[in-house]
Amino acid sequence: xxxxxxxxxxxxxxxxxxxxxxxxxxxxxxxxxxxxxxxxxxxxxxxxxxxxxxxxxxxxxxxxxxxxxxxxxxxxxxxxxxxxxxxxxxxxxxxxxxxxxxxxxxxxxxxxxxxxxxxxxxxxxxxxxxxxxxxxxxxxxxxxxxxxxxxxxxxxxxxxxxxxxxxxxxxxxxxxxxxxxxxxxxxxxxxxxxxxxxxxxxxxxxxxxxxxxxxxxxxxxxxxxxxxxxxxxxxxxxxxxxxxxxxxxxxxxxxxxxxxxxxxxxxxxxxxxxxxxxxxxxxxxxxxxxxxxxxxxxxxxxxxxxxxxxxxxxxxxxxxxxxxxxxxxxxxxxxxxxxxxxxxxxxxxxxxxxxxxxxxxxxxxxxxxxxxxxxxxxxxxxxxxxxxxxxxxxxxxxxxxxxxxxxxxxxxxxxxxxxxxxxxxxxxxxxxxxxxxxxxxxxxxxxxxxxxxxxxxxxxxxxxxxxxxxxxxxxxxxxxxxxxxxxxxxxxxxxxxxxxxxxxxxxxxxxxxxxxxx
Amino acid sequence: xxxxxxxxxxxxxxxxxxxxxxxxxxxxxxxxxxxxxxxxxxxxxxxxxxxxxxxxxxxxxxxxxxxxxxxxxxxxxxxxxxxxxxxxxxxxxxxxxxxxxxxxxxxxxxxxxxxxxxxxxxxxxxxxxxxxxxxxxxxxxxxxxxxxxxxxxxxxxxxx
Ligand code: HEM
Ligand code: FES
Numbered sequence: 001x002x003x004x005x006x007x008x009x010x011x012x013x014x015x016x017x018x019x020x021x022x023x024x025x026x027x028x029x030x031x032x033x034x035x036x037x038x039x040x041x042x043x044x045x046x047x048x049x050x051x052x053x054x055x056x057x058x059x060x061x062x063x064x065x066x067x068x069x070x071x072x073x074x075x076x077x078x079x080x081x082x083x084x085x086x087x088x089x090x091x092x093x094x095x096x097x098x099x100x101x102x103x104x105x106x107x108x109x110x111x112x113x114x115x116x117x118x119x120x121x122x123x124x125x126x127x128x129x130x131x132x133x134x135x136x137x138x139x140x141x142x143x144x145x146x147x148x149x150x151x152x153x154x155x156x157x158x159x160x161x162x163x164x165x166x167x168x169x170x171x172x173x174x175x176x177x178x179x180x181x182x183x184x185x186x187x188x189x190x191x192x193x194x195x196x197x198x199x200x201x202x203x204x205x206x207x208x209x210x211x212x213x214x215x216x217x218x219x220x221x222x223x224x225x226x227x228x229x230x231x232x233x234x235x236x237x238x239x240x241x242x243x244x245x246x247x248x249x250x251x252x253x254x255x256x257x258x259x260x261x262x263x264x265x266x267x268x269x270x271x272x273x274x275x276x277x278x279x280x281x282x283x284x285x286x287x288x289x290x291x292x293x294x295x296x297x298x299x300x301x302x303x304x305x306x307x308x309x310x311x312x313x314x315x316x317x318x319x320x321x322x323x324x325x326x327x328x329x330x331x332x333x334x335x336x337x338x339x340x341x342x343x344x345x346x347x348x349x350x351x352x353x354x355x356x357x358x359x360x361x362x363x364x365x366x367x368x369x370x371x372x373x374x375x376x377x378x379x380x381x382x383x384x385x386x387x388x389x390x391x392x393x394x395x396x397x398x399x400x401x402x403x404x405x406x407x408x409x410x411x412x413x414x415x416x417x418x419x420x421x422x423x424x425x426x427x428x429x430x431x432x433x434x435x436x437x438x439x440x441x442x443x444x445x446x447x448x449x450x451x452x453x454x455x456x457x458x459x460x461x462x463x464x465x466x467x468x469x470x471x472x473x474x475x476x477x478x479x480x481x482x483x484x485x486x487x488x489x490x491x492x493x494x495x496x497x498x499x500x501x502x503x504x505x506x507x508x509x510x511x512x513x514x515x516x517x518x
Numbered sequence: 519x520x521x522x523x524x525x526x527x528x529x530x531x532x533x534x535x536x537x538x539x540x541x542x543x544x545x546x547x548x549x550x551x552x553x554x555x556x557x558x559x560x561x562x563x564x565x566x567x568x569x570x571x572x573x574x575x576x577x578x579x580x581x582x583x584x585x586x587x588x589x590x591x592x593x594x595x596x597x598x599x600x601x602x603x604x605x606x607x608x609x610x611x612x613x614x615x616x617x618x619x620x621x622x623x624x625x626x627x628x629x630x631x632x633x634x635x636x637x638x639x640x641x642x643x644x645x646x647x648x649x650x651x652x653x654x655x656x657x658x659x660x661x662x663x664x665x666x667x668x669x670x671x672x673x674x675x676x677x678x
Contacts, residue, residue: 176615183613190646205540212565217615224561339591340662342615344628360630362644363612429642437639444646504631 008435036301046307048245052299053306062137063254065313066130071241072317073123078234080116088168090226092219095170096336103332107493114325120162122321127158135381135482136404137476138391139255140288145382147247150240152379157237159351164229166349167222175337176346178225179217182208184359184367191364194444216339257392261298344502354492360504361427361451370453374485381482385474396475403467407480411487413458419495422452423506460484571667575605577660578678588619594617594652594664602675605652605664606638612645625649636670648672 012019027038037051054060087106089098102109131151134140140148167178188204198205213220248254333343348356358366390396395404428447429436436443460481468477501507502514575589581598588595593608593616608616608625609614615629623636639648653668654676662678 070605176629180613186615193646196645209563209566210561213563216568218567218569220563340593340616342628346615346629356630360644363646366644418528426642429640433641440640440647447644503626503628 015239033301036303039303040301043211046303046515049302049306050249050253051302054253054256054260054299054456055300056260056298056392057254058305059308060257062392064133065309066126067131068313069317070123070126070130072314073119073126073321074237074241076119076318076321077116077123080112080119081230081234082117083112085230090168090223092170092222092337093220097169099171099332101168103330110329111322111325114328114330115321115500117330118321118324118328119167121350122317123158124162127155131155132486136395136479137255138393139398140382140383141255141388141391142386144247144251144255147244147251148382149379150244150247153240154237154244156375157233157240160234161229161237162349162351164225164233166215168229169226169332170222170337171333172335172338172341172343173331173333173346175217175339176343177348178221180346180348180356180359181352182212182221183219184355184363185211187363187367190362190444190448194441194448196441241345255392257390260392263359345500345504347496347500350493350497354489355497357492357496357500358453361453362447365448365451369448373457377481381478385478387473387475390475395479398478399471400476403471403476403479404483407463408487410463411460411484412491415456415488415491418455419451419491427451456488461489572663572665574657574661574663576662578603578662579657581662599675601678602663603654604675605654607650607652609650610645611618611647611649612643617649638675639672654678
């Protein structure tokens, strides 16, 4: 029969839906392993996943879903953030009122704002937990050192997002929180002042001026923070997150213990003895053994198990933040920013409270030197601890669990001890009032280097080095170090949140706070 | 004996090629870096939005001897005494909160609990130095003018 265009036309109409679907999705139903593989590989949104996933990766105890949940919260933040942008006006005159409108007038505005606030907090919590899980399972070791570094970058960007977002409501809390924050950025002046070189070399002032666009927090700062918060940092985060995920695949999937892969070589022919040249392309893979045989045994198609897990985690995260948002309102002070009247106490958001406590000993020492030491130590951990035998094992086994518990106990004792001491006896200026007032500059430098925060740092370092000698293991030394750091962080955060009242004075509880008139 | 390939002539040629290649690479990065530095000049403010750092606070008669007057919008305390008049900034030298004067004439900062004595010297807490004493001059219209950018040494009083 000859070709009849009219007939064909009607047939096309009849098959419209099927043809459309086949043009978009080229593989059949995911009923065979081959089709499941295609489902992942041919879908733009899914192909960031490997076609097959190792069974160890899918275990709850491997990741606890923390990285995925962090990602989900970031996506929620992106969506709710864009919605908030429809109403938010980044100007000193209107910012506070527009947030108030969002909160009280815009339909569902309050929920969206609450979700945004809660997800931001949740993202920081989960990110820290994720980092702790990566650390305690030894997943930062070769070949994943670089992804740990990429993770540190994510940490900094995420904290930057929180900090810039904090200013946007332009209420009293925002204003004073950011005034203090920008003061920390300018705190290298403490050092340059003490050395008397601020006139010639003033990195603190420079950073502060670039950050605020002015000498004080005002309109310039607001628009700068806004731009960083809604464009610069989110894009940076997406890009770096892309690298993070890409590296997971290039590093051979998630870290797993050697025992997760049964040996595939005949006895006596260990992977080390295997000739590397003859594997051709396989030799390029950074794993020690060619992955061909092994994979089939210990992997499953990613579809549907990985996606089912991700869907569950997404729903759980969404349910929790939306559920909580119905009951917990994002804070908004009753007053717009009022520069002449500081809030008392002016507390930063909770994850900066440990920093605020450190800063209350010394601006430069607590706000720059100690965070600098922490960031550099974290960055160095995977390069200084290269023992590979306990990769993928929580705490590296029995010894590690014991060391972790001991480290917690040690850090609690040191931290509580030093805090109790400082509250009862003060610090240098209270001990030697005359001397310190006579030698202002010298005092400044001494306090910068010798303050309670520095005591924590030195105590952690000594503990870690001691473990290095005692256990003869860099892994145990690093477990001790990070455990101390986490415990100090938690205790200081708790301490600043609960026991610091007006004038940053110690109180057992908020009920004891004096009434302050402004 | 040297053969053709390891001869000095050959090595030299490789070097030259390497040099040109490296020069190209560095030119590329140099260009990009220069462009970025150029772009980053923009956020560096050359003019600051803050109003003039000099502002009038009133006629000398408004500050009778023996009184301490709080100018909250200027973030200042003005002390007038027999031997002259002085303006002390309330901006905490620690991280920029505003200190409050207590009944015993000491100053306390709400943010990290710094204490300063009545002359602004640090008593306790984290501030690196005492509160700033500011320069006071007499304007042409007979009003006192404070310059918030010009610090004078503590206890400097101006006879006007
Ligand atoms: C914005 C914050 C972050 C997000 C959204 C994120 C996301 C993820 C995800 C989804 C994974 C897959 C495995 C898992 O779920 O645990 C992962 C793995 C990993 N992350 Fe992150 N991450 C973030 C921050 C960090 C930080 C702060 C670090 C450490 C400094 C880090 C280091 C790593 C490493 C080394 C792996 C590989 C772990 C392994 O092989 O078992 N990440 N990340
Ligand atoms: S800003 Fe005054 S003590 Fe910190």
